Amino acid sequence: MEINKSMEGPMTFPGQVHETADGGILVTKLDDVINWARSNSLWPLVFGTSCCAIEMMSAAGAKHDWSRFGFEVARATPRQADLIIVAGTIVMKMAPVLKRLYDQMPEPKYVIAMGACTISGGPFFYNTYSVVKGVDHVIPVDVYIPGCPPRPEALLHSMITLQEKIKHEQYFKKKIEDVR
């Protein structure tokens, strides 16, 4: 019962490989292996409204390089995205657009609220007439990142946190129960 050494690394493969003469047998759970695949290739939707979008671009840029974690395929259309990073203030006029984009994303879908504005309205909480006080009034949020704007490292951390969340999900088990 030896685990294949080549599978070890920062992203350990969920399951055990039993060596046989002509290859090996993999023992794992379907949820685990699918979650492993999903969490390592999350495609974010580019949704930057203000300052945080620049830090999101920095995270994609040469130094921080989010492709190390499988996030580099940033899509401009919601139909190809698994994850929406709400980077910037959402105002009343934008809220229906955000909702529409979220509705157009295929399941399973996740939301990262980046920056103080998306958590609570941030610096625009008091005495403003047009700002939505927190993006969770519009769509459900999985990970919140504080900061104004958060550093690119904070964004990377939030993405790794989201990966952890996905790895422990029992999405297909839940789906089957729903069908029953």
Place this chain on the structure above:
Amino acid sequence: MNIEELKSSISAILPSAVYDETGEFLNVNIASEELYPLINELRSNSEFDFDYLFCLTCIDWKDHLMMVYHLLSKTHNHTIVLKAKISNRENSEIATVCNIWRTAELLEREVFDLFGIKFINHPDLRRLFLSDDWNGYPLRKDYVDENMISL
């Protein structure tokens, strides 16, 4: 032109203009009905040649509204600030200047959106920032919004 020359030339066109020199620029106070003939002359007369409108905004002084036009001439390098008083708050209107300076088209839409001033003869007067069904004009001092949280 220096300030004295500007004053005498403007007085020749509009004798009722009132001047205020306390600020950085020469301020010319006029009534809203007198705006268009004067501002048209300021642009088309080559002695003034105010070809650059660098700021257009409005101030709510509670009992009246005041349109503020910052004008600059690139050729003569002189600046004035034109202030037109609008006494009627409920039904406030003033002539548009967007056929004189094209930049005024969006700027006037912004003022309409946030202050509710109607610009006569404006080609496309709609709300700019807020949605069409928004109630009230937020930058007016008497604007009330129950969703607004005050510090």
Place this chain on the structure above:
Amino acid sequence: MRGLIEDDYVTEEGEFVINMGPQHPSTHGVLHLKVWLDGETVKKVQPHLGYIHRSIEKMSESLSYRNFIFATSRMDYLAAHINNEACALTVEKGLQLEVPDRAKYIRTILAELTRLQSHLLWWGCTGLDLGAVTPFFYAFREREFIMEIMEETCGARLTQNFMVPGGVMYDIHPNFQKRTKEVLSQIKGKFQEYDNIMTGNVIFENRTKGVGFLSKEDAISYGVTGPTARASGVSCDIRKLIPYSAYNQVQFDEILDNGGDCYARYMIRMQEMKQSVSIIEQLIDNIPEGEFQAKTKNVIKLPKGEFYQRVETPRGELGVFIVSDGAASPYRIKYRSPGFSNLSALPLMAKGGKIGDLVAIMSTIDLVIPDIDR
């Protein structure tokens, strides 16, 4: 909600009406353009704004003269220092406060570093918009060095809030001069690389030369400023016309071009980066000793009156108009943002071109949408 995005449709004349944005990668934010098309030819463009209107002007009316400055960092976040500086200068004008020389020099150096990083980001994004991905990575490589300098001295990477009425918030970091010089020598060596990859490229030239023409008269009438206007031959550099901070201490050229097209606007910004490097080089070794902040009262109250300050941001002329009634917070604030006026000329520039050109025009005007919407 009415007034939002309608579905695409065909007009009676057979023109196809499409919505570009508010979530479109080439609009650099949340700009919504309604485009009337005949085939691929643009017949009419109508900008719809307000998707990031955060009511900064209303909010500032209830903040003190120290606090209202922070909101302007979020307005044009690529030029946070320059926005903060404009506000600080306006308040100083009202107080008739003389800023120490050291603060003036620090302000100017930081403002030019800001201009450099903003133009670098613009260059990378222009590449992205026109189909070249590599410039984005080149630009962000150098931009990160500038961000590190900002972080070391100001404590923040993007929204610094470093300028306060009377000077700057803290003294510069001991490493500031050394690191700035290192970064400058590094960036100076890269300009040739930038030119090699973009400027002489045939595809790039074909997509920008003769595209989006703006005449000098139109530029003035539309109130266009900054590199966009200078590419049409309008002399409008506030740093030259009305020098503020330490700009009267340095030698630099106002870059002008008469091309009026996207390529001219591109070339202006590329040369402005070199001018910024030269300005910083002239100042970095001569920062005078002394105070970095003039003494101000705890609660600042401006005298009754109106104060206007114009500064040059990477996108053009920013005007801050403060109306004071003598209280501790402004009675009315108006920001004359450069992007707002520059955008108003977009329908004119795009008319008659192809829809692909619209992307090139938008990227060479260098729009920052929160700066337009405020």
